[in-house]
Amino acid sequence: MLIVLPDGSRREIAGNEERIEDILKQLGLNPEEVIVAKNGKIVPEEEIAGGSDELKIVRFVHGG
Amino acid sequence: MLSDSEKKRYSRQIRLFGEEGQEKLKRTSVFIAGAGGLGSVISLYMAAAGFGKIRICDCDSVELSNLNRQILHANADLGRAKAKSAYEGLTAINPEIEVVARIEIISQENIDQLLQGCDLIMDGMDNFPVRYLLNRAALKRKIPLFHGAISGYQGQATTIVPGRTACLACIFPRAPPASVFPALGSTCGVIGSIQVTEAVKYVTGAGQLLENRLLLWDGLSGCLDEMAYERNTACREC
Numbered sequence A: 001m002l003i004v005l006p007d008g009s010r011r012e013i014a015g016n017e018e019r020i021e022d023i024l025k026q027l028g029l030n031p032e033e034v035i036v037a038k039n040g041k042i043v044p045e046e047e048i049a050g051g052s053d054e055l056k057i058v059r060f061v062h063g064g
Numbered sequence B: 001m002l003s004d005s006e007k008k009r010y011s012r013q014i015r016l017f018g019e020e021g022q023e024k025l026k027r028t029s030v031f032i033a034g035a036g037g038l039g040s041v042i043s044l045y046m047a048a049a050g051f052g053k054i055r056i057c058d059c060d061s062v063e064l065s066n067l068n069r070q071i072l073h074a075n076a077d078l079g080r081a082k083a084k085s086a087y088e089g090l091t092a093i094n095p096e097i098e099v100v101a102r103i104e105i106i107s108q109e110n111i112d113q114l115l116q117g118c119d120l121i122m123d124g125m126d127n128f129p130v131r132y133l134l135n136r137a138a139l140k141r142k143i144p145l146f147h148g149a150i151s152g153y154q155g156q157a158t159t160i161v162p163g164r165t166a167c168l169a170c171i172f173p174r175a176p177p178a179s180v181f182p183a184l185g186s187t188c189g190v191i192g193s194i195q196v197t198e199a200v201k202y203v204t205g206a207g208q209l210l211e212n213r214l215l216l217w218d219g220l221s222g223c224l225d226e227m228a229y230e231r232n233t234a235c236r237e238c
Helices: A020-026 B004-009 B011-026 B037-049 B082-093 B111-115 B128-141 B185-204
Strands: A002-004 A010-012 A034-038 A041-043 A054-059 B029-033 B053-057 B098-102 B120-123 B145-151 B154-160 B213-218 B223-228
Touching (some): A020 A034, A020 A054, A041 B223, A054 B223, B004 B011, B011 B185, B029 B037, B037 B053, B037 B120, B037 B185, B053 B082, B111 B128, B120 B128, B120 B185, B128 B145, B145 B185, B154 B185, B185 B213
Parallel strands (some): A002 A054, B029 B053, B029 B120, B053 B098, B120 B145
Antiparallel strands (some): A002 A010, A034 A041, A034 A054, B145 B154, B213 B223
16 A cells, blocks of 8 residues: 655555554554545545555645 | 726626626625635635625734734734724725624624625634534535635645535544644635635636645645545534
């Protein structure tokens, strides 16, 4: 699985399918601060990802 | 009908979408939540563009630390209610529109009354709890919500159209932790301008809206990106 991190760096991770929330925690990211697109589409953190999926993680902002 | 003065004032826009489009803007009532960094840009461009009725709401007073980005307010406005300087600034730019400024905290209790008669909602807020209130009100009233948010060099925008798109809570199910965010005026300029462009397109029927697409601006890299989204079947709001 290819993961694009909020800083734009890429990481290839091998392993079983997992909940996105758990993947974020393993990466040291707070699920409350990011949104995740799986294969180009934003998905909830309960979604499962793995195999050949591509995850893009973006830190969203809240100011105005 | 547009007056001769309005035809002259909006002549460059009339070249874009005709008198018919300009009349549609004139007939549109907008609610702008917040007169801060985003609200400044949103309200100034909406007033200048000729949205006929603008209701802008902010509970704060102008502070020195606001003036790097909140271009609706000037040094002379320090200590005054933002809503008051907003009223003066917007009517000075365009006296042909109707501006109503409210000094209120947007809450569950007053949101229905604040939105009464409004055709669309502009998000100029600085926190997600109030954005969720705006989202819920947009769903209930079946009117669009033009979302924008910024921090530092980064920003995001999307257009929520009830019945056609997912809602804000589908994209952001949880509010991020509250924090003091860094803010650059030009980032507010980028995102607020996109929100106004979306509102103009919505009203005049031009182009493709940012429906089910979240636009992401990264000023540091100079890149615009977008992410598709769809309704979350487990969404608590829609």
